[in-house]
Amino acid sequence: MERRTIFAGWVLPVCLVAPQLLLTVFFFLWPAAQAMWFSLVRQDAFGIRTEFVGFENFADLFADPLYLDSALRTVVFCTAVAGLAMGTALLLAVFADREIRGRAIYRTLLIWPYAVAPAIAAVLWVLLLNPQIGVVAHALKSVGVLWDYKLNDAQAMTVVILASAWKQVSYNFIFFLAGLQSIPKTVIEAARMDGARGWRRFRTITIPLLAPTIFFLVVVNIVYAAFDTFATIQALTHGGPGKATETLMLKVYRDGLINLDLGSSSAQSVILMVAVVVLTGLQFRFIGRRNAE
Amino acid sequence: MKRRSLLAATAATAVVAPLGLPRAQGAKTKFVFWHAMAGALGEEVGNICKGFNAAQTAYEIEPIFKGPYPETLTAAIAAWRAGQAPHLVQMFEVGTGSMLAAGPAVKQVWQLAAETGVALDPANYIGGVRGYYSLSDGRMASMPFNSSTAVMWYNKDVFEKAGLDPAKPPTTWNEVIAACRAIKAKAAAAIPMTTAWPTWVHFEQYAAMHDLEFATKSNGFDGLDTELKINTAPFVKHLNRLLDMSKEGLFKYGGRDNAAEPLFISGEAAIGFTSSAARAAITRDGKFKAGAALLPTDPEVNPNPINSVIGGASLWTMTAPNRSAAEYKAVATFLQYIGQPDQDAHWHQVSGYVPVTFAGYELSKKQGFYEKSPGTDIPITQLARGKLTANSRGFRLGRMVELRNIIQEEFEKALQGQQTAQIALDSAVGRGNKVLREFEKSARG
Numbered sequence: 001m002e003r004r005t006i007f008a009g010w011v012l013p014v015c016l017v018a019p020q021l022l023l024t025v026f027f028f029l030w031p032a033a034q035a036m037w038f039s040l041v042r043q044d045a046f047g048i049r050t051e052f053v054g055f056e057n058f059a060d061l062f063a064d065p066l067y068l069d070s071a072l073r074t075v076v077f078c079t080a081v082a083g084l085a086m087g088t089a090l091l092l093a094v095f096a097d098r099e100i101r102g103r104a105i106y107r108t109l110l111i112w113p114y115a116v117a118p119a120i121a122a123v124l125w126v127l128l129l130n131p132q133i134g135v136v137a138h139a140l141k142s143v144g145v146l147w148d149y150k151l152n153d154a155q156a157m158t159v160v161i162l163a164s165a166w167k168q169v170s171y172n173f174i175f176f177l178a179g180l181q182s183i184p185k186t187v188i189e190a191a192r193m194d195g196a197r198g199w200r201r202f203r204t205i206t207i208p209l210l211a212p213t214i215f216f217l218v219v220v221n222i223v224y225a226a227f228d229t230f231a232t233i234q235a236l237t238h239g240g241p242g243k244a245t246e247t248l249m250l251k252v253y254r255d256g257l258i259n260l261d262l263g264s265s266s267a268q269s270v271i272l273m274v275a276v277v278v279l280t281g282l283q284f285r286f287i288g289r290r291n292a293e
Numbered sequence: 294m295k296r297r298s299l300l301a302a303t304a305a306t307a308v309v310a311p312l313g314l315p316r317a318q319g320a321k322t323k324f325v326f327w328h329a330m331a332g333a334l335g336e337e338v339g340n341i342c343k344g345f346n347a348a349q350t351a352y353e354i355e356p357i358f359k360g361p362y363p364e365t366l367t368a369a370i371a372a373w374r375a376g377q378a379p380h381l382v383q384m385f386e387v388g389t390g391s392m393l394a395a396g397p398a399v400k401q402v403w404q405l406a407a408e409t410g411v412a413l414d415p416a417n418y419i420g421g422v423r424g425y426y427s428l429s430d431g432r433m434a435s436m437p438f439n440s441s442t443a444v445m446w447y448n449k450d451v452f453e454k455a456g457l458d459p460a461k462p463p464t465t466w467n468e469v470i471a472a473c474r475a476i477k478a479k480a481a482a483a484i485p486m487t488t489a490w491p492t493w494v495h496f497e498q499y500a501a502m503h504d505l506e507f508a509t510k511s512n513g514f515d516g517l518d519t520e521l522k523i524n525t526a527p528f529v530k531h532l533n534r535l536l537d538m539s540k541e542g543l544f545k546y547g548g549r550d551n552a553a554e555p556l557f558i559s560g561e562a563a564i565g566f567t568s569s570a571a572r573a574a575i576t577r578d579g580k581f582k583a584g585a586a587l588l589p590t591d592p593e594v595n596p597n598p599i600n601s602v603i604g605g606a607s608l609w610t611m612t613a614p615n616r617s618a619a620e621y622k623a624v625a626t627f628l629q630y631i632g633q634p635d636q637d638a639h640w641h642q643v644s645g646y647v648p649v650t651f652a653g654y655e656l657s658k659k660q661g662f663y664e665k666s667p668g669t670d671i672p673i674t675q676l677a678r679g680k681l682t683a684n685s686r687g688f689r690l691g692r693m694v695e696l697r698n699i700i701q702e703e704f705e706k707a708l709q710g711q712q713t714a715q716i717a718l719d720s721a722v723g724r725g726n727k728v729l730r731e732f733e734k735s736a737r738g
Binding site: 043045046066242254257258 | 363366394395692703708724731734737
């Protein structure tokens with residue numbers, strides 16, 4: 001079913017599209033082009049001396065073990081966040097999809113966290129987990145866990161993964177719930193008649209029928225974990241201790257705005273830009289193909 | 294933040310800038326001052342500016358808070374690139390290297406004085422402060438404003454509980470360890486010792502006071518081809534001391550930069566190393582008797598410790614296209630105004646920063662300030678101790694913020710037992726030198 005409005009002439013359509021085009025040009029295309037240019041030059045912070053260095057910034061990055069560490073760390077982080085956020089959301093969605101009393105309330109409450117700004121979410125987590133004042137931290141200490149995520153790599157990583165995943169659960173929940181509701185009840189009924197039990201029904205019917213949703217969410221969650229968790233991590237750990245929670249996005253910020261190494265920071269931005277293009281391309285390809293089927 | 298790059302953020306910052314720029318009409322010459330002083334200190338900066346506006350009729354200053362030091366630096370750079378730099382900007386001491394390499398973006402104090410004819414005599418300013426912000430021939434590059442140094446803060450109530458003499462704080466590291474053990478044994482405080490500014494206190498100040506080379510070429514004063522030297526025996530010894538104290542439960546790492554300050558102010562930690570300018574916060578929020586003492590030293594490394602170095606910030610005059618001579622004169626007049634003895638003494642007394650002029654110090658003495666508030670002269674005593682050497686003049690290293698972070702990162706890894714002190718410092722030197730070479734290349738162009 002396709003609805004299309006046909007405009008007479010071109011003035012009105014151009015006027016309607018122009019604001020968005022202008023925004024895109026000024027806030028996306030122009031800075032992106034500048035980032036590409038900056039990634040090819042070496043410049044002091046004030047932009048007084050500029051020297052074209054070709055791909056030296058990129059070569060330096062790939063020769064830097066710290067950058068490769070950061071990339072690997074980002075992969076681990078993204079996998080953990082996507083896995084945790086989607087697993088939890090799916091579980092909650094399955095339960096919320098059942099016929100239970102007060103279903104609407106549960107659903108609304110589960111969607112709430114999505115509306116919390118990342119930095120605020122991080123502050124809430126700090127209040128829970130702070131080694132000195134945190135409630136959870138006190139509980140952990142009372143059972144003998146040496147809790148200090150400011151000085152323990154694994155704990156720091158756990159904290160940022162938890163906080164980031166929590167934020168994304170709501171979003172995934174909405175999609176999973178919609179996906180579950182769109183599965184025809186008749187199919188499930190038929191399976192039940194054939195004697196398929198709960199887990200088997202879930203594995204052989206629900207999961208395959210949810211596959212498009214799952215694939216879409218995998219891409220969205222990876223993009224989220226890689227690019228939208230900056231505020232959360234910055235507020236919680238600043239990338240520390242050591243570099244234990246410094247993802248690629250944090251490194252771009254650190255190198256660009258704190259260390260004022262614009263060349264390297266821009267080169268990193270360009271690499272990230274390529275990564276987003278690839279991910280989005282993949283998504284369009286596969287989702288597009290599924291829709292065409 | 295998907296495809297938006299760093300530059301979008303930069304552009305956004307620059308858009309904000311024109312708000313405070315002077316209008317051409319009107320009798321008064323207006324100029325803008327970006328500062329990084331939050332809270333109580335920010336209010337004091339506001340008062341200084343109000344005082345200046347009331348004291349004369351020709352000029353009007355507009356102070357704008359731009360966030361913490363590093364953000365103010367970034368904002369100033371972005372604004373300059375967009376041709377919208379503030380007239381005056383407060384820049385932390387570790388940004389000095391970057392600002393000196395900024396060439397046409399800044400007008401150094403000696404230039405400003407020469408062009409406007411407003412007298413700004415370096416001889417009025419205390420040597421240890423002035424030296425940090427001067428060229429090697431003595432001409433001042435930026436105007437000293439808020440200078441502090443690191444001191445050892447200790448909780449007198451806890452000292453009494455632990456059976457220690459509150460009037461006699463430890464002066465050497467061995468005494469500090471002994472005091473911490475006593476505090477731990479009597480459970481007088483949850484944490485015997487913590488430190489804010491790990492790099493500044495335990496590497497920069499430690500190097501200066503013990504007359505150790507932090508970096509070659511007089512810590513960068515004599516050239517951009519400088520290299521870090523902090524992996525030598527005395528530094529390794531000190532880092533090992535901190536690691537051992539941490540293992541023994543005597544020292545608790547509280548995070549980077551000033552993240553550990555609340556540990557002391559809340560009363561949890563008995564000893565806290567931080568800036569002397571924490572005085573305002575400690576007296577306001579601390580529910581205990583606090584004392585300030587000289588930073589402890591290690592007599593085995595150097596039996597005659599010399600001066601510590603300053604921290605804090607100075608004021609830089611920035612350029613912009615179409616900026617008029619009258620505007621520069623306004624800035625120069627303001628710089629002259631804050632250097633007056635009564636202004637300097639007042640700022641020193643309310644803020645916990647040290648006086649930057651001799652006259653301000655003399656006036657504070659005459660007013661009996663140091664008798665009234667004992668301990669306020671500790672930073673001055675420490676800054677003035679012994680004879681200034683190439684190792685204790687200060688630091689002029691490019692991208693010093695990054696260097697500090699590198700050292701903190703390696704320190705954190707060592708505290709977790711992932712590496713020894715020697716490996717941590719070797720790796721800090723290796724990584725730091727790479728940064729210094731990058732800066733050298735970009736500054737030479």
